[in-house]
Amino acid sequence: MPSSDLFLEVGLSHYLVLSAILFVAGMAGVLLRRNAIVILMSVELMLNAVNLSFVAFSHYMGQMDGQIMVFFVMTIAAAEVSVGLAILVSIFKRYKEVNIRFFEHLKG
């Protein structure tokens, strides 16, 4: 892509690159943060990034399937957060701890 177009015309690749950066940012959060809740949030960030690329593909390829997938991803993300936070709250109630490194003591 010629550099003059880069800022003047927006296409699929712009959205994809944005989505990729968001995804990688979320991944960095998952890998590097210590607070379990923040890790869950980073997972949400990754899912959002994926959603963005789904919608972008859907738009530029003229198919609805991508948007449906986003719908499903959102549902599953919400389910995941519900269960994840429920587990975190249970652990927090017992141990007053949300550090992810603490969780390795929970193995049986």
Next chain:
Amino acid sequence: MPLGGVIFITIFVAIFGVVILFAASLFGTRKYDSVKFESYECGIPVQEKKDTKISVKFYLTAILFILFDIEIIFMYPWATTFRDFIKSGEGGYVFISMLVFLAIFIFGLFWEVKSKALEWE
């Protein structure tokens, strides 16, 4: 383009709020003492620790809200397209599949009520 309008009004309101709060702070009288900065707890001496015991119910409500909210949102596309489906002759199929979905919804709600997850006190 509505999106631009939305962004515009959002920023405008935010700036308006900031400006007006700032302006109000310029005009107000200022007579500070240490008591004034304490948290207001009905006049009794302030407990330093925010020793709040918050019922898990709040968060349980929020979780159930998310789940039911999504189920409701699933009904929106159905609601808009239901008449179109009826016109194209697929109404019965879509109607039944939604009834199944609603049955799941109702079962969930019924279960939550029965399991006393929605009881307060």
Next chain:
Amino acid sequence: MGHDIFEITINAIKLIVCFLIIVQAVPVLVWAERRGSAFIQNRLGPNRIGPLGLLQLAADAVKFFFKEEFAPANAVKFLYYAAPIFALIPATVAFAAIPLGAPVQWNEHIFRLQGYEINVGIVFILAVSSLAPYSILMAGWGSGNKYALMGALRASAQVISYELALGLSIVGMIMTYGTFNLSEMIQAQQAPLSYSLLGFTLPLNFLPAWGIFYQPLGAILFFAASFAESNRLPFDLAEGEAELVAGFHVEYGGFKMLLFFIGEYGHMIVASALMVLFYFGGYVIPGIPMETLNQWALEHAPDANFASLLAGLITLVCFLVKVVVFLWIFIQVRWTLPRFRYDQLMDLGWKTMLPWALFNTILTATLIYVAHL
């Protein structure tokens, strides 16, 4: 390019006007509420400043402006100051999407009497309103006060609980109109009312085809849920003076408090406007379809432009009158009903309104399906 700038300017002005309507409506509403409540309770209410106490609101504004500015020591400063501003945004953004009157055609330009036209209007308004808990939670947390935090949690739990009933109660309505677009909904409500089922038709031509006649249960549920959404009595548990002092804004005073007020009244206005839009025909005058009105305006105005303007203004007034009726119901209810207990509130939301809304949805779907058999 000049054309673009013209459009942008017009839109910006429209948006600012929308915002100003909300802001300016608040003192009027406060006055109405105080006078109204006084009459309900056999008192006089504010009557000293200006005729009928009308200038009381100006005096209040000035008083708020000169209040002392401080934040509690425990407060998280950023959240504490940001919360009232965030309280304003959802109501304003949602209000700007509501069509206030018939579009005005001036030569080749069409001016819609709304901030912006959004083709998924209902979803947009619901989405924006769903952001309301943030302001509450930020205020509750930012104040660094446990009463505030409790109030915030209660308020947000309440708001989200009733959002379910609210969202579900309009599913039937969406099904009836088959669209998310607010303007199309108003269009659909112009025709005379007639019920048709299994090939039989019951024409009731003297009534307009308002949503209320198709969705009476949905309308009641929606209205009740809007009370809870805007944290008004009998649902103002968050403020429950006896238990929580003043809820999440216990630490707020002066103009910050006023901004919360504006947000709350803004919600009320949006809720009333939506009630009118969904169930009471929007800006259309009852009994007079838009064609008749346009015809009438053409006969009484110098040219087509002014006729369109006239029609727009008349519908705007009509809309405002309808909205005012509902605002008055809001005020009337506030001073009539006692406050719920918190468990009663939650039970009402989850165990009464949600099942009824579900019932309404299923009933509507069945009727529509049967009607088309």
Next chain:
Amino acid sequence: MSHQTLMAILILSPLVGFLINGFRYKKHSAELSGSIATGAAVISFIAALLMVIDLIGLPPEERKIIVHFFDWIAVDRLKISAGFTIDQISAIMVLVVTGVGSLIHLFSIGYMHHDKGVAKYFAYLNLFLFNMLLLVLGDNLLVMFVGWEGVGLCSYLLIGFWFTDKEKAAAGMKAFVTNRIGDAAFLLGMFVLFLTFGTLNFQEINHMVPTTSELTWLAPITLATLFLFIGATGKSAQIPLYVWLPDAMAGPTPVSALIHAATMVTAGVYMIIRLNPLFLAAPNTMAIIAGIGGLTAVMAASIGMTQWDIKKVLAYSTVSQLGYMFLACGVGAFGAALFHLMTHAFFKALMFLGSGSVIHAMHEEQDIRKMGGLRKYLPYTHLTFLIGWLAIIGVPPFAGFFSKDEILWQAFHSPRGHWALWAMGALGAVMTAFYMTRLMALTFWGKSRVPKETHPHESPWIMLLPLIVLAILSAVGGWVGIPHVISEILPGQPGNLLETWLEPVIKSVPGVAEGDPTQEWSLMGVSVTLAVISALLAYHFYVRDPSKPKKVAESLGKFYELVYNKYFVDEAYFGWIINPLVSLSKGIWYYIDVNFIDKTTYVVADLVRGGGQFVRGVQNGNIQQYAMYIGLGVVATMTYVLMR
């Protein structure tokens, strides 16, 4: 009604029954729960019947009703639809499953009358039926696999139905775990098939199978069929995975009849018949199947001769009969396998239900040493059991004769067959006759050994009705597949209906020669004669002798020598033939079953545990580290994909 509606009713009716009974799982009324469940099964059966009648109306080459409900999975090449097929094979199967299933549901109403969890029981039974229908009707391997897993689950739930008894719960667990081993292999087989053919649809696979046979061992079809066969040995209780079936008798007896005799355990055979062109293309696999089948038939029968528990005897008998079916599959006689599957479903369900009736009458006593002479207490049960007995030992013209004989003949005659296979089959038949007669003798005939405190009583009509229906089926069910040599001498010369029916869907083994009628007659004669002799022998030992020796020895001192001599022969039989045979059987049971096979699994378990200890260091509980491994994997994969 359209086929789609019928198919939906057929499949969903048990599911609805399951849901209804599942929601009222705490209710105690056997009548109501049972009626709901039985009603669901009967509706299913009627729907199946209507479909099959439609099917018969079609011309033979087009006999296939395919119903497509929705696309289930569509990822790249993997396109799986929720589609169901009724063709000649599944028609028989679906009738057996729903028909016998309905009868067993009916029987259960009486049998489970006093049980507390009766609604739960019927819910499981309906769920089983639903899953079995998925398995039978699915038009691709994945849908079949869903049913396959589902029936395994139901089997587990029902074996451990009285889970408060630890042993019974353990038996359920054993069945589940053993089945899982097979299921894993089944999955592997599916993967290989998908890699090879790019589809999992039965029709497409059967179309795509090359006409030439694969002769090497590691070729994809041989590999796939081997994996699938291992899966089948798990589900159908063949060597080496049969160990769970005898233990599975811990479940309620109707369950044993439905799941562990008539339907579920035949799933492996059914799968092989479904994919018969595929298996035909892999002669090596076929040889293994035949060998394992024959071996299982003999070994299980020999174990069956030593058991004292009425249900255990029947269980080993089931394993042995399944061995016959695999033997038939292995020699390419798929039609015979399906035939035997059907007749076996009739008579084995009959015998299990009969044993249920006996157990019911004896107040939960299962030891045949404490029975005897029950004929006079349970006349109808005895009569029906008798028919089942005649059928299983292969007395003409009962059902078992035709199917078993068909298998034996094919084992000898088919190009993939061998005289040794025939010999194994015949030996199995002889032993079957012996232990079944022994079972009959000890249970119904001879002197009563029933303890005084039990008063056996005939079962209620609701339990007898299924017995009678099944008895009729066991008697006449074999007439649909009368071999040519016999039909030639019968009046009217009835054709081999089953063979004609199955002809379009069953591929025959390449190089089948016309059979020699004399040879067929003589083989038939040999096997039947041997079986009858064996049965008479068993009758002699277990009915006549046990009472005679003492009486004769005490009262008739002078003729003692003569009598002694007579008994000396018998003792010799006992000492030289029966006891060695019994101890050999016991030895086989002890050394091969308990010591060798069980121990082998322990060794595997130890290996896995040791490996686990070694790898455990990596799994330190640090979730972020796991995430890091995932990230590394992603980076590596992406680099590989980009570099390629």
Next chain:
Amino acid sequence: MTADVFLFWFLAIVTLAGGLTTIMITNPIYSALSLAFTMVGVSALFVTLNAYFLAGVQLIVYAGAVTVLFVMVLMMFDLKHEVTAFTRGKISGMVKSGIVAVLAGILVGSISLTTDIFSKSGAAPEAVIGGDTTKELGKVLFSKYIFGFEALGILLLMVAIGAVALARSKGGTHAKQ
């Protein structure tokens, strides 16, 4: 630079800023709030892609429900002692950062290398869905994806039951400090 392009860049920067703040800031509450901000940004990006209904759903579900839940839980926890924000281990931290950087490079690189496949010339203009996609979405959802739709209903039911069971597991009904 047209309005659309301007909007994209504005939203992209805003969204990225929100996302980065989410993972960088040490106070979890600010993290959650900036996550909400990111969600709103993504929703606006959906609007630029004509996915109006999804944008609304994104706001309702993510910003209005999921992130509110995060904020509520954080406020309930009232984390006094701040958890060490980032991983401490030097080697693993370096490896992790390395993975992130490499992955970012690979993704962005491969997207820009394959850009000509998807660029404007590649996709025919009429293939780009214009206007209102909401009804289209409904139609596809309720015909092609009906099975997934029902399955998700059951998933949500299971999660509702599971979450209640988890929330009521040991530890009483009150969070203790």
